Amino acid sequence: MSSTSIDSLLHEKRRFAPDPDFAANAVAGTELYERAADDRLAFWAEQARDLVHWHRPFTETLDWSKAPVARWFGDGELNVAYNCLDRHVLAGHGDRVAIHWEGEPGDTRSLTYAELTVEVKRAANLLASLGVGQGDRVAIYLPVIPEAVIAMLAVARLGAVHSVVFGGFAAESLRARIDDAGAKLVITADGAYRKGKVLPLKPAVDAALAAGETTVEKVLVVRRGENEIDWTAGRDLWWHDEIAPMSDEHDARGFEAENPLFILYTSGTTGKPKGILHTSGGYLTQVAFTHKNVFDLKPESDVYWCTADVGWITGHSYVVYGPLANGATQLLYEGTPDTPHPGRWWELIEKYKVSIFYTAPTAIRSFMKLGREIPQKFDLSSLRLLGSVGEPINPEAWVWYREIIGGGTAPIVDTWWQTETGAIMISALPGITTTKPGAAQVPLPGISVDVLDEEGAHVGKEAGGLLVLTEPWPSMLRGIWGDEQRYKDTYWSKFANTYFAGDGAHLDEDGDVWLLGRVDDVMNISGHRLSTMEIESALVSHELTAEAAVVGAHDDTTGQAVVAFVILKGRLAGTVTPQEASDLLRAHVAEQIGAIARPRQVFVVEELPKTRSGKIMRRLLQDVAEGREVGDTTTLTDTSVIRIISDTMK
């Protein structure tokens, strides 16, 4: 975040007390805070017994003796898919709609809990027939269609491990993730609908697998786009052909609570993405607890909609596992917000009578730009609760969200968490918390948060520092796949026995938390995490580039935008104009990583500002990219560099 927006955040004084009617019917009560404060572990054990079905009950809550790798509910056994499906059917809710799905072109499909359970059982039988068993890794590269949810749950049902790769990632990124996890199966689709066109997906899988020896044995292809695709006989299988003969009987057996559930790759401060590992019992407990209490879920009457793609952690925890564990009815939408018209989301809310809506600030800001007239054409009166996630929400967007989308009454929950935390950690509880626009505010019951200075001392009220988590929590990551040392170094080495989140935070006069953005070389573009190093490596992999530096610069809509500075190789510099080089390099990054990583701007420069020890001064480049006066340059090797860069940008 730029310093000006932090400033406006910290001067925000508006307060919104809970509506008494809402509070009277709220799911969460203040006793949750009391119970958790009284006995944190007993509180989590109660939630685990209450919200999760155990094939074998646990007797032990937390084993932290191998810290920082936790064991939660370690001697218990459960089946995550059974918890999301069969038990609701057995409880008499088989006819409740689990998923109202709408494709971008307007085709629809609804699945009740009974129907979804049958689909997952058949898919589990299919995967088992392809040799997938406990512990095997399955890569899922699908659009937001019901098969994405079915595939994830089928993998979970077998005790295997999914690695969902966002469909917007390119072949190289997909390949790196497949290799790192050692996946034996890939589940993909021919294509997906995106902005009115079919975006082919299968070619990226073909390209990924063509790049040398692979662990992948089979590729299951869901038909969605009906686009022409290449076919590798013996390896590629159509999902619909293979699933047709499968039995709809499948017994879900229990797996131990710490059985790995999924790996999800996220960007860190180096070029190599981290495979964040989540396990079963603790994860399911905390996603179910938070989904129920933070969103005030009434499963009999609510229609819930989280707009995230299943390829991100929000899609895992708050499209798949949380809502389904709680027996919720939800909307799943394949497309972009503005296809075929800019009111598409509001039209969907009206059509399905969505009551709980969870999205990202970047989306809210882009709707704000388009004007209130668009949402005001639709009946949004079914909405009773709004959520925000992914980046700090600026107070203006918060107030617009409440007024224009929430009819001036819907409480907003600004939820802070990370791929690593697995579930929401800091958020208001609706009906209890008096909300403050722009602040995530309070740790949830059972969660211990602090803000420390560089030396590890608590900063006190009305002060800023680094956000940390001081006690283990049930849905915490259990490590980085295949790299325990990196897990320790990244999160547990800055402060002793304390999880370092990588975010800056401020505590206000009430001790409430205001998030201020990342303090490391991780950018947040439209709520998606990207590493500066990863994009720099993509840039230098192009023959034109000698050196590159990337920063996240403030952007009014996307929060941050990727801005790159590159030095061209001397002998090639004359062969292209700076504009041509910039176009080529922007396209190259999109091709290497995916369209989300495409820089907003690439500036061709003569030199990059470095410290005497040779480190690129990204802070300074960020000042330049955001058009600020360039700050302290006394440690630079050559102060003229900044002047040259600033001049180039004018």
Ligand code: WT7
């Ligand atoms: C980073 C985690 C959590 C799901 C989506 C992103 C930022 C997330 C908030 C919020 C301020 C937020 C942080 C965090 N972030 N939610 N409510 N207020 N910042 O997951 O890709 O793992 O990114 O997103 O910087 O560290 P992710």
